[in-house]
Amino acid sequence: MRTTGNTIFMTGGTSGIGLELARRFRDLGNTVIISGRRQDLLDKIAAEDGIEGIALDVADPDSIAAAFAQVTSKHDVNVLVTMAGIMQPEDLRDPGHLPTAEQTIEINLLGTIRAVATFTPYLLKQSDPVILTVSSGLASVPLSITPTYSATKAAIHSYTQSLRIQLADTGIQVIEVVPPAVRTTLMNQENDERSMPLDEYLDETMTLLQQQPDADEILVDRVRILRDAERENRYDQVIGLLNSVG
Known part of the structure; x- marks a missing residue:
């Protein structure tokens, strides 16, 4: 992927990693368009950062x-970044967790798949096309x-590998971005010293x-303890x- 001269559309991007990534791409000379459900927040970012925003709810195919x-x-547009996602705790002993699970799948996984399905035929006609999916070390x-x-991040990892293989002869580059825990408002991690x-x-x-x-995956050093755990017999x-209490 070239890092300048692109026109990038991002599902999500109004906060956290997405917004900062949009700013970094903009500063490198790319045109960046973010999206989100809150028009007031998109307007605020447009006024303060000069980054265009489009209203989008990835849980809604229309x-x-x-x-x-x-x-x-x-x-x-020649680059699609599927950034939109949510992260919520669940107690699997309580059937009441099911709506949270369904919403997480709808946004994180189906939102990614639907966005890719919508944009891929268009990207096939573009110069230097790229799809960046966003998984997690928790995949x-x-x-x-x-x-x-x-589970949705594990599915995105698997889906991205299949997407890369199927698009290998099309000219569309498929990149998986794999963050570790990062200090953002996701799960109230903004002040968590254990997060990057x-x-x-x-x-x-x-x-x-x-x-x-030409990378297939973007793996910062901090995420390798998770990504390489099984391969290195440390799982x-x-x-x-990771799941210890205290």
């Missing part, structure tokens, strides 16, 4: 179709208090994108440490 029509009528080692989130500072995460991520333009140790 909203995805409308956002696609809107953004492609104004811009020659490899689950956090037990967020079981469906972890947001600026440090984006610094390393952008460096990897620039230094490895039992890592899942125990």
Whole structure:
């Protein structure tokens, strides 16, 4: 992936990693369009950061179709970033967790699949097309208090691998971005010293994108303890440490 001169559409991007990634891409000379459910927040970001926003609810297929029509009528998008997602705790002993699980699957997994399905035929006609999916270190080692989130990220990892293989002869580059725990408002981690500072995460991520333009995965050092746990025969140790109390 080239890191300048793109027109990038991002599902999500109004906070946390998504917003900071949008800013970093903008600063490198890309046109970036973010999306989200809250028009007031999109307007605020447009006024303060100069980043265009489009209303989008990835849980609604009609909203995805409308956002696609809107953004492609104004811009020659060549990069899709599927950033939108939620992370909620669940108690699997309580059947009341089911609505949370269903919403998480709808947004994290189906939202990704629907966005990719909508944009792929269009991207096939573009120059230097790229799809960036966003999984997590928890795709490899689950956090037990967020079981469906972890499961959706594992599914996105698998889906991205299949997508890459199916699109291998099309010219569309498929990249999986794999964050560790990062200090954002997701799960109230903004002050968690065990999580990676947001600026440090984006610094390393952008460096990897620039230094490895043909990369299939963007793996910062902090996420490798999770991603490499099974391969290095450390899975039992890592899942125990990740899910230890206190």
